[in-house]
Amino acid sequence: RAQPDPHDFLDLDASLSDDERLIRDTVRQLVRRDLLDRIPAAYSAGHLPEGFPATAGELGLLGMHLSGYGCAETSAVAYGLACLELEAGDSGLRSFVSVQGSLAMFAIRSYGSEAQKQRWLPEMARGTAIGCFGLTEPDSGSDPSSMITTARFEDGEWLLNGAKMWITNGSIADIAVVWAKTSDGVRGFLVPRGTAGFTTRDVANKMSLRASTTSELLFQDCRLPADAVLPEAVGLRGPLSCLNEARFGIVWGAAGAARACFEAALDYAGTRTQFGRPIAGFQLTQQKLVSMATQVNNSLLLALHLGRLKDAGRLHPHQVSFGKRHNVAAALEVAREARTILGANGITGEYPVMRHMANLESVLTYEGTGEIHTLVVGQALTGLGAFH
Ligand code: TGC
Numbered sequence: 001r002a003q004p005d006p007h008d009f010l011d012l013d014a015s016l017s018d019d020e021r022l023i024r025d026t027v028r029q030l031v032r033r034d035l036l037d038r039i040p041a042a043y044s045a046g047h048l049p050e051g052f053p054a055t056a057g058e059l060g061l062l063g064m065h066l067s068g069y070g071c072a073e074t075s076a077v078a079y080g081l082a083c084l085e086l087e088a089g090d091s092g093l094r095s096f097v098s099v100q101g102s103l104a105m106f107a108i109r110s111y112g113s114e115a116q117k118q119r120w121l122p123e124m125a126r127g128t129a130i131g132c133f134g135l136t137e138p139d140s141g142s143d144p145s146s147m148i149t150t151a152r153f154e155d156g157e158w159l160l161n162g163a164k165m166w167i168t169n170g171s172i173a174d175i176a177v178v179w180a181k182t183s184d185g186v187r188g189f190l191v192p193r194g195t196a197g198f199t200t201r202d203v204a205n206k207m208s209l210r211a212s213t214t215s216e217l218l219f220q221d222c223r224l225p226a227d228a229v230l231p232e233a234v235g236l237r238g239p240l241s242c243l244n245e246a247r248f249g250i251v252w253g254a255a256g257a258a259r260a261c262f263e264a265a266l267d268y269a270g271t272r273t274q275f276g277r278p279i280a281g282f283q284l285t286q287q288k289l290v291s292m293a294t295q296v297n298n299s300l301l302l303a304l305h306l307g308r309l310k311d312a313g314r315l316h317p318h319q320v321s322f323g324k325r326h327n328v329a330a331a332l333e334v335a336r337e338a339r340t341i342l343g344a345n346g347i348t349g350e351y352p353v354m355r356h357m358a359n360l361e362s363v364l365t366y367e368g369t370g371e372i373h374t375l376v377v378g379q380a381l382t383g384l385g386a387f388h
């Protein structure tokens with residue numbers, strides 16, 4: 001029998017359906033043929049590669065696991081595979097697709113009125129309208145219940161005041177899904193770009209996730225019509241349920257970033273010669289490569305297992321936390337180990353490793369920090385909450 005493929009050591013390919021493989025290969029080709037060469041420049045410039053939202057829309061990647069309104073309604077595993085391939089390119093690509101499909105579109109699809117869905121979802125699925133999702137505030141991150149942005153209903157209108165911070169796609173979004181405190185609890189609001197009293201300001205000098213726009217959203221007596229509220233979501237459960245979707249994509253995406261770092265290190269180790277032989281022939285290098293291959297394959301197995309649970313309707317949010325926590329931490333370890341194999345070359349932008357490593361620091365923090373997911377799983381294991 002043929003030896004295991006170093007790029008798919010456990011033959012996970014055989015566990016995928018033809019449809020899943022087709023979607024995986026399509027996204028992989030897009031990344032490798034159209035994006036990989038352009039990512040370093042976009043990263044330096046501090047934005048997404050030009051035209052990516054429309055391309056992602058044309059390929060049906062935006063809101064791809066949602067149904068109706070122009071969405072592709074793929075399996076969760078297929079959506080995960082797309083996230084994997086995108087993040088093997090750059091976390092910024094997966095972030096865009098996560099925020100658009102799993103946060104902004106998911107919120108509208110799950111909690112919006114029929115008119116809101118008709119108005120926004122088909123355009124968002126095509127990538128001709130961009131969305132963002134504003135939950136975090138300058139003084140309210142891990143604990144969103146402490147948010148101070150408010151929406152007051154008066155004279156038949158909503159009056160929005162406050163600020164959201166660290167919002168992916170913020171200044172490029174046509175529509176912002178904004179969570180605010182009302183007299184009934186936390187509610188979601190659709191705020192179109194250009195609404196009076198709504199401005200944005202980009203976060204400058206990021207050292208991580210540079211191929212992505214991150215912004216502050218500012219609301220000063222921002223007046224919204226009565227029907228701007230998402231009618232079906234009341235309480236923190238609304239926004240937190242959206243996070244489950246995006247965190248699921250990160251479980252897969254982080255494995256993609258790890259795979260890209262492992263492959264760069266494997267390739268480099270085979271061609272770089274020191275002391276008269278390829279560095280791949282040294283035992284210490286092999287130990288690193290085996291450790292990385294183990295992390296990558298364990299992460300992929302975990303992602304696939306959670307994906308199958310999700311497709312069976314049996315995935316629990318605590319299991320998503322387990323996956324996000326494990327796969328992001330593993331990806332960071334792989335990136336750091338890969339960087340050592342590349343020696344001095346590893347710190348340059350000529351290789352993708354340092355970029356992935358820097359990106360993964362954002363991925364570790366957003367969508368619930370490593371510590372928060374540890375406490376979610378800890379609570380599930382012990383029955384004792386340790387947040388407060
Ligand atoms: P707690 O009292 O536990 O819960 C409040 C209500 O929410 C429900 N709930 C969930 N529902 C669905 N899915 C989940 N994962 C849920 N977690 C909680 C809960 O059942 C309850 O419902 P109800 O009906 O009984 O009221 O809430 P808590 O305030 O104690 O907080 C729990 C905690 C810490 C886990 C939560 O606040 C949390 O997850 N914090 C982390 C915040 C976070 O992840 N923010 C992410 C912002 S978005 C982002 O980062 C986008 S990055 C985008 C990119 O570029 O990719």
Ligand code: FAD
Nearest residue numbers: 133134135136141142166167168209362366367369371387
């Ligand atoms: P804090 O909550 O202040 O945490 C600081 C440290 O304290 C962390 O290590 C944390 O784990 C730890 N800590 C906090 N509470 C506890 C506790 N109870 N026990 C132990 N340790 C604790 N948000 C959005 O709403 N929408 C977006 O689109 C979005 N995009 C983002 C893009 C980027 C690039 C980044 C970096 C962030 C983005 N975020 C977004 C914000 C992100 O969700 C928050 O940064 C995250 O939730 C953590 O909040 P914080 O940064 O305020 O850290």
